[in-house]
Amino acid sequence: MKRNRTHDLIICGGGMVGATLAAALGDTPLRIAVIDLHKARQRWPRESWGIRTCALTRASQHILDNVGAWEGMVRRRVHPYSDMYVWDATGSGSVHFSAADVGEPNLGHIVENRVIQAALAKRLAELSNVELICPARIDTLEFREERVEVALEDGRELSAALLVGADGRDSWVRRQAGITTHGWEYRQTAVITVARTERHHRDTAWQRFTTEGPLAFLPLAEGHSSIVWSVTPEHAEQLLEMEEGAFMEQLGQSFEHTLGRVEWIAERAAFPLRLQHASRYIRPRLVLAGDAAHAIHPLAGQGVNLGLADAATLAEVIAQAWSSRRDIGQPATLRRYERWRKSDNIPMMGAMDGFQRLFGSELTPLCWARNLGLTLTDALPPVKRGFIQHAMGLTGHLPRLARAGGGISLLPGR
Numbered sequence: 001m002k003r004n005r006t007h008d009l010i011i012c013g014g015g016m017v018g019a020t021l022a023a024a025l026g027d028t029p030l031r032i033a034v035i036d037l038h039k040a041r042q043r044w045p046r047e048s049w050g051i052r053t054c055a056l057t058r059a060s061q062h063i064l065d066n067v068g069a070w071e072g073m074v075r076r077r078v079h080p081y082s083d084m085y086v087w088d089a090t091g092s093g094s095v096h097f098s099a100a101d102v103g104e105p106n107l108g109h110i111v112e113n114r115v116i117q118a119a120l121a122k123r124l125a126e127l128s129n130v131e132l133i134c135p136a137r138i139d140t141l142e143f144r145e146e147r148v149e150v151a152l153e154d155g156r157e158l159s160a161a162l163l164v165g166a167d168g169r170d171s172w173v174r175r176q177a178g179i180t181t182h183g184w185e186y187r188q189t190a191v192i193t194v195a196r197t198e199r200h201h202r203d204t205a206w207q208r209f210t211t212e213g214p215l216a217f218l219p220l221a222e223g224h225s226s227i228v229w230s231v232t233p234e235h236a237e238q239l240l241e242m243e244e245g246a247f248m249e250q251l252g253q254s255f256e257h258t259l260g261r262v263e264w265i266a267e268r269a270a271f272p273l274r275l276q277h278a279s280r281y282i283r284p285r286l287v288l289a290g291d292a293a294h295a296i297h298p299l300a301g302q303g304v305n306l307g308l309a310d311a312a313t314l315a316e317v318i319a320q321a322w323s324s325r326r327d328i329g330q331p332a333t334l335r336r337y338e339r340w341r342k343s344d345n346i347p348m349m350g351a352m353d354g355f356q357r358l359f360g361s362e363l364t365p366l367c368w369a370r371n372l373g374l375t376l377t378d379a380l381p382p383v384k385r386g387f388i389q390h391a392m393g394l395t396g397h398l399p400r401l402a403r404a405g406g407g408i409s410l411l412p413g414r
């Protein structure tokens with residue numbers, strides 16, 4: 001039986017990446033469905049903290065602004081950081097990056113994930129061409145020559161020219177499509193929480209590298225810090241079970257009491273870390289974006305920044321194909337997205353993996369090399385400026401939405 005095409009684009013996963021893609025194609029003639037297992041929360045007590053946070057680059061800020069979500073995020077709560085201080089626990093090497101070095105007001109923002117998701121969900125609700133279907137789950141998928149057919153568990157049936165798998169690192173869509181991944185477990189688990197410390201963080205993102213893993217204190221509003229503490233899985237288990245007071249003491253010690261005593265913490269959670277890359281991002285009528293395509297170590301806070309760049313690039317590629325009356329679900333169209341994003345994602349994944357290995361090693365020559373590297377970087381302003389521009393996401397082949405005031409347009413009336 002031939003089903004009617006209900007949509008042009010179906011996005012499975014309305015997390016930060018899937019919702020950004022839908023918002024980027026908002027107010028266009030494309031009919032878009034976003035399916036997610038959960039509905040984003042819109043409200044929470046003002047004094048509470050979401051323990052999952054992201055360090056967003058300037059490029060990501062532009063993307064979220066250009067898709068109409070940034071203002072809603074600022075209204076909820078974002079925190080800029082002006083400095084970054086990184087040091088090695090096993091030597092004297094350290095590096096200090098400052099926004100002032102590149103004449104910028106800040107290096108980026110630390111934002112609770114729930115803030116990003118709430119602002120994006122609010123934006124999607126304003127868009128007449130986007131249908132948010134949640135909570136919902138796909139039961140079956142069928143790839144036909146001209147479209148992809150989706151049956152939801154509640155019996156609804158949808159079909160479109162293209163399905164986007166933006167359903168996170170354990171992507172169901174990716175597995176259904178038979179796309180394999182390669183990568184490895186880090187034997188590290190990130191223990192996360194929010195903490196308040198005796199001394200103010202001075203709007204600085206602090207990161208101490210130990211051979212067990214990096215420990216980051218990322219600045220939030222009202223002197224709070226988002227903690228990402230990468231340790232062995234066994235240590236993570238102990239840290240989660242530990243009494244609050246003992247945890248705060250150990251956290252303070254591991255951070256060399258850089259901001260004084262840890263005085264308060266929110267709840268704790270743990271995430272096993274792995275490197276994972278999909279063998280391909282596309283197949284006929286399917287494309288992967290965000291963590292569904294690539295997952296990396298959070299040590300430089302780049303994961304969702306890569307994902308938001310995926311969303312911005314894919315929106316641009318789809319818009320161009322649509323405007324020139326090309327099929328948006330054809331590999332010929334999607335290959336441009338895959339090439340473009342792999343050229344950005346693969347070097348970043350390699351660099352993060354290299355840093356992780358370099359700083360995780362106890363071998364004397366490597367300890368020496370990394371301390372020298374930090375010291376030299378700190379002493380060479382041009383190298384430092386290059387690092388900062390890169391970390392702000394302002395280098396390479398940027399999609400239009402990643403630039404200030406950038407937008408994409410679709411020719412209507414097709």
Ligand SMILES: Cc1cc2nc3c(=O)[nH]c(=O)nc-3n(C[C@H](O)[C@H](O)[C@H](O)COP(=O)(O)OP(=O)(O)OC[C@H]3O[C@@H](n4cnc5c(N)ncnc54)[C@H](O)[C@@H]3O)c2cc1C
Nearest residue numbers: 013015016017037054055167168290291301302303304305
């Ligand atoms: C400890 C830690 C710290 C991090 N810090 C940073 C940082 O500072 N900066 C940074 O850039 N990145 C950071 N990251 C990475 C970042 O969290 C991820 O890259 C980001 O969440 C990926 O977004 P996504 O939308 O691709 O996937 P997800 O956030 O995983 O969203 C996937 C969405 O798909 C939905 N979904 C899943 N399965 C289905 C299904 N079968 N059907 C329908 N919907 C489904 C989910 O409900 C969810 O809404 C960090 C990660 C960790 C673990």
